[in-house]
Amino acid sequence: MTTPDVPAARPVSLRPEHRSAAGAERPRVTVLAGPTAVGKGTVSQFIREHYPQVWLSVSATTRQPRPNEREGQHYFFVEPEHFDELVSRDQMLEWAVVHGVNRYGTRRDTVQRALDDGQHVLLEIDLQGARQVRQAMPEATFVFLSPPNWDELVHRLVGRGTESPEEQRRRLETARMELAAEPEFDAVVVNDTVERAARELVRIMGLDPDDHL
Template sequence: MIAADKAGGEPGPGEAARARLTVVSGPSGVGKSSVLAELRRLEPDVFFSVSVTTRPPREGEVDGYHYHFVDRPAFEAMIEEGAFLEHAEFAGNCYGTPRQPVEEALDAGRPAVLEIEIQGARQVRAAMPDARLVMLVPPSWEDLVGRLTGRGTEATDALRSRLTVAAEELSAAEEFDSCVVNTDVRSAAEELLTLVSGRAVS
């Protein structure tokens, strides 16, 4: 189900529909990566932003595809230049969304998608007020708890902390323009595509 979209409106007479940036957020375990991978498969023309990070590449990661890998001085210089739509630091590493590729995609008429956490979504809304914010949510709190506990990869304290953060993130849903419930990956991706591109999946 898609909540009513509160951002923007229909183009006026003689106005062309304009490509828009869509920011997708949601709690850990809700399935963002799976849904966005399906969205990419359904509509290859959608532009997916590649973040910049100061952390070293992991095995199998490709520079320019998974991330743009830079050192901290280069990242700080990009901050000074205003090159980011949003940026943050986690666990000693910096991450940011470069502004120029997103704006170039939108100028070319390609809808663009960012997958970032809620604080970053707020920064993007401040930098680009026309951006549409979409929260991917679970069918229920019990479903999300089941997904996280079903992983069996985290200690009890870490899991409790993750659930606390998830509850805080879900409580911010009213700040978002739309919510997509991830009951099924394919259905959620199709609903997200309708928001991103303005057309239904045939």
């Protein structure tokens, strides 16, 4: 995990109308973070399929697409030069180098547009990005997705089979650090089963988990 040398994140505006009716203090932006392979992508995908009332941000990344991934659906796959340009033009709400090589970031304008449209925004990002959003938007809700236990996390990482043993070791080292950051978050959701975790997350967002497709 590398901390990028970026200036303090500039906020998108969170006006009163960006807060839900459930409470004046409940913001419409929720950040979901957690260690590698805990199931962030899986829970996010469940929410994408079942809760269209949630606007799930699509990140830009410099990494190569995996065979099952679609441009604009999982990520916007961009060249490193394009990513540089987005950063230098201050178009990233947050960004980070994740797992040592690739950059990932959230575009400020798309988040702003979703908020202006009255949507409930969910950002699935890494810990470094969550900390940047915390600076930019302290009113947002920060949710940590946690594994039932360490062995299950290892099992999920190995079972996914997308990383070499060397890369798995590296990610597990990072995961230990990430797990230690749990107290920084407003809420912890244990990803025991995908549906239960997704429902809990939706409830934390101030939405009705029974209101789904």
